Amino acid sequence: MSPVAVHLEDAVHRWLIAMLGLPESCAAATVTRAQMANFTALAAARHTLLARVGWNAERDGLFGAPPIPVVVSEQSHSTVGKALAMLGLGRARVTTVRSDAQGRVDAAALRQAVTGPAIVCLQAGNVNTGAFDDFTAVMPHLRRQDAWVHIDGAFGLWAAASPAYAHLMAGAAEADSWATDGHKILNVPYDCGLAFVRNAAALGAARPCPAPTSLLPRPVSRSGAPPMPHGEPGVSSCGWPCAIWATMAWPHWWKDFAG
Numbered sequence: 001m002s003p004v005a006v007h008l009e010d011a012v013h014r015w016l017i018a019m020l021g022l023p024e025s026c027a028a029a030t031v032t033r034a035q036m037a038n039f040t041a042l043a044a045a046r047h048t049l050l051a052r053v054g055w056n057a058e059r060d061g062l063f064g065a066p067p068i069p070v071v072v073s074e075q076s077h078s079t080v081g082k083a084l085a086m087l088g089l090g091r092a093r094v095t096t097v098r099s100d101a102q103g104r105v106d107a108a109a110l111r112q113a114v115t116g117p118a119i120v121c122l123q124a125g126n127v128n129t130g131a132f133d134d135f136t137a138v139m140p141h142l143r144r145q146d147a148w149v150h151i152d153g154a155f156g157l158w159a160a161a162s163p164a165y166a167h168l169m170a171g172a173a174e175a176d177s178w179a180t181d182g183h184k185i186l187n188v189p190y191d192c193g194l195a196f197v198r199n200a201a202a203l204g205a206a207r208p209c210p211a212p213t214s215l216l217p218r219p220v221s222r223s224g225a226p227p228m229p230h231g232e233p234g235v236s237s238c239g240w241p242c243a244i245w246a247t248m249a250w251p252h253w254w255k256d257f258a259g
């Protein structure tokens, strides 16, 4: 990606982190879709949980690795299962917790299912009903268990930017990673998926391939966050973040979006 695109992407990530009320420590990766955003964030989760027990998944693979408990709701989007399958965590070996008729995870059952470090996948915006998991009911328990909490907010993460809907996101900023799509509520062209990870180092460490070698100096983002090829599974890019930048840089955009 060109140095200009790196700076535009960096600006977009900082704007979005502020707008969505995510922790300032976050790093972000612009990827194709929420599918890939779930994958990218869950790769950081896998890296972190295994690193805590002395295992380097990126170097040594998963053969002989200590098992990682994974907990999802029965109404998780299919792309979460697909991401877990691609990461070698297995779509079927996860613990699945029941949800209510609107697709919200049963908070009491979830608390019961998580009794130690685990990857826990929650949802902001069910694709069929729009329902949000009750983050405030589960986050304190999940923090105590040292779980990595990932929120799939393909549509719903944007609620945090709207005074009318921000209450649905209460407690969501306590999570460790979030996935969303610019090409949904933000209405920019396709291929503007976004992954956010609280611990920037985990996002960089989980990238499946090393940064390409180059004889030229690498562009560096002003915020110090890793530029895109470091955080996302791909290497080259056609500059997707420029579409988000062009939308958000419009003078009245912010006011109109948040209503």
Ligand SMILES: Cc1ncc(COP(=O)(O)O)c(C=O)c1O
Binding pocket: 032, 033, 034, 035, 036, 077, 079, 123, 125, 126, 127, 152, 153, 154, 155, 181, 193
């Ligand atoms: C909750 C949720 N997660 C993930 C996705 C997958 O999004 P994409 O098709 O952009 O990968 C969707 C799509 O509708 C969704 O609603």
